[in-house]
Amino acid sequence: MDDRIKKSVCPNCWRTVFSVESFNAAWKAGESRPSTVESSSADIDAGYTYDTPSWAEMQLSINRMCEWCDLLCEELLVYHRHVTKTEEPPPNKTFRVAVSWTPSWHVYTTAEDHAARYITERGVLDKIDSPESYALALQRIRECESQHVRCPRPARATLPTRVIDCADPSRPRLFITEGAPVDYYVALSYVWGEDQPHRTTSSRLASYTKCIDTSCIPKTIRDAIRVTHTLGIRYLWVDAFCIIQDSKEDKANEIARIRTIFREAYVTIIAANAGKRAPVPMPGWRHGDNAPTGGRRGPREPVNTRAWCLEERVLSTRALWYCSHTLQYECQTAHVNVDGNQNMSDPLDGVPRLPDCVFTPELSALTQAQVTDPSVGKTVDAAWRNMLGLYTRRALTKPRDRLLAFSGVVEYFHRFWFGSRYLAGLWEHQMPGCLLWYQSRGEPAPRPEKYRAPSWSWASVDGEISSLAVTYTGAVCTVIHCYAEPKWDVNPYGEVTAGALILNAPLRRVVWDPVEMELFEVHGVPAGIADDSRSERGEIGFIAVDAAEQVAKSTCEVTAAVLVETSTSLLGILIIPVALGDAILDGSHDVSGTFRRVGWFTAPFCDKSVWLGRPPEIIGIV
Numbered sequence: 001m002d003d004r005i006k007k008s009v010c011p012n013c014w015r016t017v018f019s020v021e022s023f024n025a026a027w028k029a030g031e032s033r034p035s036t037v038e039s040s041s042a043d044i045d046a047g048y049t050y051d052t053p054s055w056a057e058m059q060l061s062i063n064r065m066c067e068w069c070d071l072l073c074e075e076l077l078v079y080h081r082h083v084t085k086t087e088e089p090p091p092n093k094t095f096r097v098a099v100s101w102t103p104s105w106h107v108y109t110t111a112e113d114h115a116a117r118y119i120t121e122r123g124v125l126d127k128i129d130s131p132e133s134y135a136l137a138l139q140r141i142r143e144c145e146s147q148h149v150r151c152p153r154p155a156r157a158t159l160p161t162r163v164i165d166c167a168d169p170s171r172p173r174l175f176i177t178e179g180a181p182v183d184y185y186v187a188l189s190y191v192w193g194e195d196q197p198h199r200t201t202s203s204r205l206a207s208y209t210k211c212i213d214t215s216c217i218p219k220t221i222r223d224a225i226r227v228t229h230t231l232g233i234r235y236l237w238v239d240a241f242c243i244i245q246d247s248k249e250d251k252a253n254e255i256a257r258i259r260t261i262f263r264e265a266y267v268t269i270i271a272a273n274a275g276k277r278a279p280v281p282m283p284g285w286r287h288g289d290n291a292p293t294g295g296r297r298g299p300r301e302p303v304n305t306r307a308w309c310l311e312e313r314v315l316s317t318r319a320l321w322y323c324s325h326t327l328q329y330e331c332q333t334a335h336v337n338v339d340g341n342q343n344m345s346d347p348l349d350g351v352p353r354l355p356d357c358v359f360t361p362e363l364s365a366l367t368q369a370q371v372t373d374p375s376v377g378k379t380v381d382a383a384w385r386n387m388l389g390l391y392t393r394r395a396l397t398k399p400r401d402r403l404l405a406f407s408g409v410v411e412y413f414h415r416f417w418f419g420s421r422y423l424a425g426l427w428e429h430q431m432p433g434c435l436l437w438y439q440s441r442g443e444p445a446p447r448p449e450k451y452r453a454p455s456w457s458w459a460s461v462d463g464e465i466s467s468l469a470v471t472y473t474g475a476v477c478t479v480i481h482c483y484a485e486p487k488w489d490v491n492p493y494g495e496v497t498a499g500a501l502i503l504n505a506p507l508r509r510v511v512w513d514p515v516e517m518e519l520f521e522v523h524g525v526p527a528g529i530a531d532d533s534r535s536e537r538g539e540i541g542f543i544a545v546d547a548a549e550q551v552a553k554s555t556c557e558v559t560a561a562v563l564v565e566t567s568t569s570l571l572g573i574l575i576i577p578v579a580l581g582d583a584i585l586d587g588s589h590d591v592s593g594t595f596r597r598v599g600w601f602t603a604p605f606c607d608k609s610v611w612l613g614r615p616p617e618i619i620g621i622v
Contacts, residue, residue: 010066012053017068017099022048026099047100052076056091072097081442111339122339128327129223134230136338137320140329141267144318148333150356152317156182157264161254162200162242163235164212166228172217174200174208174241185235186228187262189312189319190220190271191302192240192397199240202247212241220271227320233266256491259315259408268316270309270330272301272323307394307405314354314387315408332359352390354409355383358416380416381430385467393441393464400495402452402459407493414493424457424484424496431479432503432563433468436571438544438600440466447547454484454499455596456573456621461547468571476570476612477505477563481589501621502589505572506562506612512574512599514545514552519601522557541603543574551576551598560601561619562611570611574599575621591620 009018016022025048052058052072061069080089108121125133144151159177163185166172198216200208214222221238228236244250262268301323303309313319313330320338321328327338335351353359357376391406403425410422420429427434437458445462453459458467484499486492511520519541545552562572575595603611 008065008067010061010064010069012057012061013066013068016050017048017097022050022099023101027101047098049096049098052095052097054091055089055093086443122337124326125337125339126326128322129226133327133338134227137327137329138231140336140338141318144329144331144333148331150360151332152360154184154266154318155264156184158182159185159235160237160242160257160261163237164225164241165234166225166236167234169225169229170214171211172214172225173211174205175235176209183235184233184266185237186224186231186233187237187265187268187312187316188221188224188239188271189262189268189303189309189316190224191306191309196240199245200243201245205244208241223322224269224271227269231267237261237265252488252494253490255404255407255494256488258311259411262312262315262408263317265316266318268312268319270303270313270316270319270321272303272321305395307391307396307401310352310387310391310394311405311408314352314359315412332356352387354387354412355379358383358412361415380413382469384413384427385469388437388458388465388467389440392458399448399462400450400452402462403496404491404494407491410493422493423482424453424499425459426457428482431482432475432477435501435563435573436468436600437465438468439463439546440544444545444548444552447549451497453496454501454622455546455598456501457484457499459496460597473565473567475563476565477503477561477572477616480504480618499622502591502618503561503563503621504616504618506614506616507619508560508562508611508614509557510540510560510574510601511555512543512558512601513555514543514599515555517543517545519543519560519603521606540606541569541601544600546597546599549598558598559595560603561595561621565608565612569602569604570606570608571602572600573597573621574601575619578622589618589620592617594620594622596622 006014017026053061055073055076058069058073062073076095077088080086080093107119108123109115109119111122113119125136127133141154145153159180159182161177163175163177164172165175196218198204198213217225221240224238225236228234239254243254303313317331319330321330329336329338330351332353358380387409391409396402396405406425413427414420414422417427417429420427422428435456439461441464447461458465479501481502482500484496487495487497509522511522512518513520518539520539551558558574558576560572561575562570564571575597577593578596579594
């Protein structure tokens with residue numbers, strides 16, 4: 001057996017689930033798919049059954065590149081959250097797992113075979129650094145250029161401020177492009193991982209323009225230099241070397257150009273699995289619906305867990321994906337293996353792309369009529385909510401980049417919503433509805449210690465955000481004033497230093513239970529519950545907590561600000577008063593109090609006439 005297979009799992013997995021005996025038992029059971037149950041559950045008869053190591057031990061195995069522990073833990077985590085409603089199993093937790101292998105047969109052939117005209121399926125190309133793979137990659141680009149009406153044509157473009165000259169891959173150098181003619185260039189998207197000690201700084205800039213010692217370049221970037229050269233392109237843009245990393249001004253200027261850099265690149269190289277060994281699938285291997293050939297879902301790639309990489313992906317006109325299992329090509333029209341197979345996208349992200357009217361308005365002949373067309377508007381609204389969810393579930397090495405790493409995507413949407421203001425993650429034309437975002441998965445994270453955004457912005461907290469696609473009968477509040485102060489004028493879509501929202505809204509004192517996630521009337525207030533029979537504990541609604549903080553540790557009184565009314569409920573945000581500090585409100589509005597947001601609520605069991613019967617109040621939220 002190929003030694004690479006053995007090296008892709010830990011010793012414990014090799015002795016248990018990947019032994020010959022267990023594999024045969026799983027294969028014979030083969031009618032059912034893999035499933036997981038807790039240790040305390042009844043034994044499973046079908047397939048091969050074993051007890052896993054502890055959760056902590058499996059995490060260590062993942063760090064040592066065990067592909068099976070990685071795959072299994074992803075499924076166990078989903079199961080655990082569903083059953084226990086907690087974020088992660090305790091370190092000593094073990095699971096009993098039953099494994100069965102379902103036989104699956106796929107008929108495929110090579111492109112040059114005589115049967116290829118009848119059999120369209122092709123095998124997975126595993127030699128991704130070969131003349132064949134480069135030829136196929138160029139073939140996909142040529143087909144895109146000549147046949148894809150949805151995709152912009154490759155063209156020479158103004159080079160970014162700095163690029164790596166790959167004319168001699170053994171002696172790359174940093175090239176400062178001021179005054180250089182337009183040309184093709186390649187961009188690299190990858191996961192940085194550990195800090196890169198040999199990145200470009202002010203002190204190294206001069207020496208790097210002469211030569212960059214290849215022994216100082218991480219393997220991912222060395223590979224990208226070789227790929228760029230082999231594709232016949234001279235220049236490569238890599239953030240670690242093409243941005244002066246110790247200059248705040250240079251970083252602000254270059255990051256503001258990210259959208260253009262990736263959009264105008266000849267192709268983007270996406271190192272989807274950088275720093276992680278590629279698994280070698282066993283014959284007939286499948287996990288759920290993830291099959292190495294013939295399926296639509298593929299391995300979960302590390303690049304799809306990083307926030308910056310989503311922006312770089314969706315902004316790229318064309319991309320070559322160096323995945324753990326094969327080489328893929330992606331553009332606005334297609335996501336395929338370079339040999340033409342339509343299969344194996346990451347099940348976490350699928351194939352996220354911007355709508356054509358946002359990504360290529362020049363090709364879709366975008367007009368004012370299209371912008372105001374309700375059907376087009378719904379498509380763009382849905383794309384924004386989807387992108388926001390995909391983006392906020394991803395991790396950031398520097399959490400302060402929460403707004404910054406999304407700014408390139410935002411700029412694309414602003415080309416469509418050109419009549420609206422973008423305010424720290426929200427759009428003016430979507431207010432007040434866009435204020436109804438909420439934490440949608442897992443336990444809330446602690447509130448950041450340093451200021452990142454006003455509390456009414458999703459960027460002020462960590463975690464995955466959902467934006468309601470709710471149809472409301474009417475807004476019951478008025479947005480009087482809203483502003484957010486950009487940190488850098490060169491990038492109005494990035495970091496902010498201050499912001500405030502002034503609302504005229506109905507307010508009501510309520511009791512929230514952040515543990516059970518329920519909302520109640522204040523004790524002693526007789527009115528407000530419309531129908532006791534619809535609630536179990538007398539709750540009038542449900543909540544989502546923004547962050548793990550002192551106010552969210554126990555049941556207490558907060559203020560509900562009602563924003564919109566639906567046919568069945570009132571929706572709004574939960575706020576608490578704050579002392580007015582250094583200048584947040586401009587003083588031109590007379591407010592009854594200043595608050596900050598701590599959560600979201602829906603109140604389907606309240607008496608709307610009572611809640612909306614009081615005059616609204618003008619408040620400031622910071």
